[in-house]
Amino acid sequence: MLIQEGSKPGRRATAQAPLTRHALDDLPVALRRRARAALPEVSELQAVRHYTRLSQQNFSIDTHMYPLGSCTMKYNPRACHSLAMLPGFLARHPLAPASHSQGFLACLFELQDILKEVTGMHAVSLAPAAGAQGELAGVAMIRAYHRARKDLARTEILVPDAAHGTNPASAVMCGFQVREIPTGSDGDVDIDALTRAVGPQTAGIMLTNPSTVGVFDRNIQRIAAEVHRAGGLLYYDGANLNAILGKVRPGDMGFDVIHMNLHKTFSTPHGGGGPGAGPVGVSARLEPYLPVPLVTREGAHYRWLTEADRPESIGRLTAFGGNMGILLRAYVYARLLGREGMRRVAEFATLNANYLMTQLRAAGFNAAYPQRRASHEFIITLKTEAKEFGVNAMDFAKRLLDYGYHAPTTYFPLLVPECLLIEPTESESKEDLDGFVAAMIAIRDEARTNPELVKTAPHRMPVRRLDDVRAARQLDLAWSPQA
């Protein structure tokens, strides 16, 4: 129910109302609203109940296991929130001079350094406000690099078919053509197809490693060598960085540019579409093009580096410097973990994924790449179940909600039929993982004995099965009092 639907003219939360009306006299008349905004008029208790009810309907990592593959829905430690919300951070004005922001800038500077160290890159910019913006910045830097060298024939970006959809989108947004590289049956990039595709027209390749099929590409050094030999650059999509944190560094694998999803690997809150943070790291030759602002230290003083310091920068991505509250949370998380803790993140994320895959296989589910060890995530295919019981991956996903588990990623990557991409993260205990396996087995039993129950799931959620098709065809996004 929308809060507007409980609105009655004249109803107020008097205790919350401002004591004086804000004077708007300094706003030009032309910019002032002529009619009142259609705001809901509700009592304080109504408002409290409304938002409490909404929060109870939330399916989140704070309430349920959330094994959404490639999204790294791990626990967001409360310490990160408390420290990022210190009044000195919260009340800082974005236009405050550097001399009044030394502590804040010191945190960002150290975060840049930590991310450099953990990825093996030469320099880092925290500016991108989301992973997709980090990608756009990364590809824009690849373009700037080739242009600066007058190497204008490089019009193509190679993207494996298992890539996140944002990869080809970022490449196209930067004016490149996308050439798709198939994935071999072992989950690695098809190296022969890659060799055939690389040439003088190659601007670069965008790779996620471990990939979205949940395996570490064993040919990464050969791929790097081939693309570099042809004069292209290597882009690392950091979506799956959690699996290799403190273990392997993209810089050492030969990557020239990387974006990191701090809202995944560095555990800042996400799930409702943001706010995100997608810092980019680069090798030395791309450093001049990094988006501004950056933070530098001169002696004991920190300051912003701007267009004036970096004339070749691809520019700004947001009005100020990215999502600062999120960057601070990531900084606290990194400092809490330390060097040893980061390694343990990768080890437990990988252990949890492999344990879960092994248990599901032992229960008779089919892994898409059974010959491979999982990285931090893995794919099972419900092709057999779909054929035998007429119950598909989406039905399993919906029924899992009834059992108290957020659904894994469904139907991605597209190359595996009826797939669930499962990423438990390091946050879950063995008991929680066992509970998930038990739920999967129970749902398969239901699919066998009472398929209708699964096909019409969920049954215990605030809303039942949504009509995806109608939702996509007849968008209904805005409330209006006439409706």
Place this chain on the structure above:
Amino acid sequence: MSDVPADLRYTKTHEWIKDHGDGTVTVGITDHAQEALGDIVFVEIPASNRQVDAQEACAVVESVKAASDIYSPLAGEIIEANALLNDTPDAINNSPYDEGWIFRLAPRDPGALTALLDADAYRQSVEDET
């Protein structure tokens, strides 16, 4: 197994091609393809008179699961696209070989048709894939 009419030609990327014998062909996606995609919610059809190469992406089919490029099976000129799909994209789900056609094409080399898969070869190709 899904429906694979014997009188059509096919591609490995799941387009079907109907030869009208007058220098034009009609192109759509197969029953297998629409089934794998699920409910289709949007189709971007190509503009008429557009020149396309063989295997060039020239339409987009978006379902609740994914957005997929549709490739022109042959080089030639688009002479008409199925405007019905703008309002009723689900025609592809309900009638992939008839009302759900996507575009008509005048191939530059009508002889190239015979190089496309026949029904048996397509059926085999789907089986190898799954």
